[in-house]
Amino acid sequence: MQTVHRATWRVPQLEPGTIFRQFHDQTTVLQRLNLAFLSTFLFIMFSRVFDVKFSTLHIPGITFRFLALFLILTGAFVAAFRDSIGKCVLGFTSFLILAIPFSVWRGGSVQVLMNWLIGLVVFMATAALIPDFRRYVRTARTMAFAILVLTVICTTLGSMENGRLTLESGRFANPNEMAQALLLGMPFMWAIYSTSRPLVSKALVVGALCLMLYVISKTGSREALISIAVIGTFMFLRTSALGKMKLVMTAGIVLLIAVLILPEGLKARYRTFFSTEVEDNASDEPVDRAMLDMAVASANSRKEMLKRSLILTAKHPLLGVGPGMFAVAENEMARAEGKRRGAWLGTHNSFTEVSSECGIPAFLFYSAVVGLSFKKSYRLYRRTRHSPEFSEISTHALALNYSLMAFIVTGMFVHAAYTALLPVLAGMTVSLVRTAEPEIAGRQPDYERA
Numbered sequence: 001m002q003t004v005h006r007a008t009w010r011v012p013q014l015e016p017g018t019i020f021r022q023f024h025d026q027t028t029v030l031q032r033l034n035l036a037f038l039s040t041f042l043f044i045m046f047s048r049v050f051d052v053k054f055s056t057l058h059i060p061g062i063t064f065r066f067l068a069l070f071l072i073l074t075g076a077f078v079a080a081f082r083d084s085i086g087k088c089v090l091g092f093t094s095f096l097i098l099a100i101p102f103s104v105w106r107g108g109s110v111q112v113l114m115n116w117l118i119g120l121v122v123f124m125a126t127a128a129l130i131p132d133f134r135r136y137v138r139t140a141r142t143m144a145f146a147i148l149v150l151t152v153i154c155t156t157l158g159s160m161e162n163g164r165l166t167l168e169s170g171r172f173a174n175p176n177e178m179a180q181a182l183l184l185g186m187p188f189m190w191a192i193y194s195t196s197r198p199l200v201s202k203a204l205v206v207g208a209l210c211l212m213l214y215v216i217s218k219t220g221s222r223e224a225l226i227s228i229a230v231i232g233t234f235m236f237l238r239t240s241a242l243g244k245m246k247l248v249m250t251a252g253i254v255l256l257i258a259v260l261i262l263p264e265g266l267k268a269r270y271r272t273f274f275s276t277e278v279e280d281n282a283s284d285e286p287v288d289r290a291m292l293d294m295a296v297a298s299a300n301s302r303k304e305m306l307k308r309s310l311i312l313t314a315k316h317p318l319l320g321v322g323p324g325m326f327a328v329a330e331n332e333m334a335r336a337e338g339k340r341r342g343a344w345l346g347t348h349n350s351f352t353e354v355s356s357e358c359g360i361p362a363f364l365f366y367s368a369v370v371g372l373s374f375k376k377s378y379r380l381y382r383r384t385r386h387s388p389e390f391s392e393i394s395t396h397a398l399a400l401n402y403s404l405m406a407f408i409v410t411g412m413f414v415h416a417a418y419t420a421l422l423p424v425l426a427g428m429t430v431s432l433v434r435t436a437e438p439e440i441a442g443r444q445p446d447y448e449r450a
Helices: 020-048 059-074 078-079 084-102 106-128 133-157 175-195 197-220 222-236 241-261 264-271 289-315 325-336 350-358 360-384 388-409 420-442
Strands: 158-163 164-166
Touching: 020 059, 020 106, 020 133, 059 106, 078 084, 078 106, 078 388, 084 106, 084 350, 084 360, 084 420, 106 350, 133 222, 133 388, 133 420, 158 197, 158 241, 164 175, 164 197, 175 197, 175 222, 175 388, 197 222, 222 241, 222 264, 264 350, 289 325, 289 350, 350 360, 360 388, 360 420, 388 420
Parallel strands: none
Antiparallel strands: 158 164
8 A cells, every 4th residue: 555645734833922022022112112102192181282383293192193003003092991990981972062063052062072182182092091000101291391491481481461370372372371280290290399309400390380380470360279178188288297287397398489579560460369359459560450350250251150160060960061162051041041241251160061061960970080090099098198119109199189179179169170281190190009009919918918
């Protein structure tokens, strides 16, 4: 018999783990690239350098599109919605979209949706692309440095209009929104101070914080003053006896400096927070009477718009009057009441902005994003505050909590619900909790983990 020899096909043998390592290397490269796009976009978004220079290059839009593309191609965005905060962000987005067909002006509401989608992408990126705690710290420092750059831009390129610091153009041209952005960045800068060892580094950070406070004071933003007071109160209650003494001394020094260097007009504007009556100036320095009249009128209109936004919420509880359409709906309501026209102002409140424009369900989801972010950051702080080995985690958790506190307080006086500020803070909360957990689990003794 003839023996038939069959050809044998040999599959190349790979060493164990080779395929996994190749896949892991590719994934790591994509993660690094995604993280680079995220850091770049966060810096651009908070510093607003391209609002004042080289705006024709469209760098922010290009960076944003690359970031969104990588999130979609890698599927990394899915991870952002596994957390309860992400589910609430998705719920709010869903009701915002549902409200558009019932809007009093659909075209305008679509534009608001486009603005919100930028925030949504930033939330997905910050929540999903930060792989570990070390990189979280770098991202937080990027945000702090970006807001310091914004502070320098406001100082060098800003101008005083009606006694208040403003920018000619850009996202933070409005004094109140400028103050809000700087307040949100100050806790991140404080975290750098608390975790830095060299005295030179600490001194530089203190200088940056003082500059931020100075710029905030020049905006004449009364809600910023309230926010600083609220944060200062919480810091006083949470710190040790020695910390309380340091805080009181620091507050006294800052208040004394403010009294000495602030123009009389700004000091008079801040006094209108306690009284709506415009008092005569007791000092020799002239006060702009028109500026004070505007300050009092602003306080009165803010109260009136709050009432009107609550009325529209009650009239349109499910889907509101349409995203971004409060001013249009308020004008129609005023004309129905026999007035010539409405105020054509915003709600001056981010929370009633959502409830009146998108409905109560959207308001509940929006408030849940804020509440869960605040709760989770503070819970992480409480979990780690008494352990020296977790001091850096504790510091960053507390800084994020204070930044959220600033957003909540200023959000009661500024209608900025659809900006990327809350999505960034919410995404940072998701990342901090997720990346801190392995650090905590890896350092705890076995009997504590059991």
